[in-house]
Amino acid sequence: MFLFNKKKPLLTADEQQQVVACIREAEGNTTGELRVFVESNCSYVDAIDKAWELFHKLGMHATERRNAVLVYLAIDDHQYAIVGDKEIYEKAGGALFWESAAAKLRQHLKQGEIATGLANCVKELGVAMATHFPYDPTITKNELPDEIVFGK
Numbered sequence: 001m002f003l004f005n006k007k008k009p010l011l012t013a014d015e016q017q018q019v020v021a022c023i024r025e026a027e028g029n030t031t032g033e034l035r036v037f038v039e040s041n042c043s044y045v046d047a048i049d050k051a052w053e054l055f056h057k058l059g060m061h062a063t064e065r066r067n068a069v070l071v072y073l074a075i076d077d078h079q080y081a082i083v084g085d086k087e088i089y090e091k092a093g094g095a096l097f098w099e100s101a102a103a104k105l106r107q108h109l110k111q112g113e114i115a116t117g118l119a120n121c122v123k124e125l126g127v128a129m130a131t132h133f134p135y136d137p138t139i140t141k142n143e144l145p146d147e148i149v150f151g152k
Helices: 013-027 049-057 086-091 095-110 116-130
Strands: 033-039 068-074 077-085
Touching: 013 033, 013 077, 013 116, 033 116, 049 068, 049 077, 068 116, 077 086, 077 116, 086 116, 095 116
Parallel strands: 033 068
Antiparallel strands: 068 077
């Protein structure tokens, strides 16, 4: 008799719900769009390159106000990146803001707190997005899905 170990999910259902709730809350205060992409391994040497590829593949570059943000995480490879479209990147404070957000995420990841790290990162990004791209009732559409995207 052979027993096959079922691979542990990258995030449990409860953890996924926690992160998605943070995405929805963050997007409720802004015209910006925020996505999270999680996979086991990064097929690129540089996670930022992979994040930018996914950013375009997911259509995030085509948002109306150029204010989309992607949080990318390759769990087994211990790689991550946060990338933001031109307008949000510049208005949030450029490299200093993004490096700070990444450092805070890294601290949680080092402790094995993946869901908490993602949730806190989404909240922090949401505050920046709401500050520079506040909710506008004339823009009622959600341009991109709020769920977590899972890769291989």
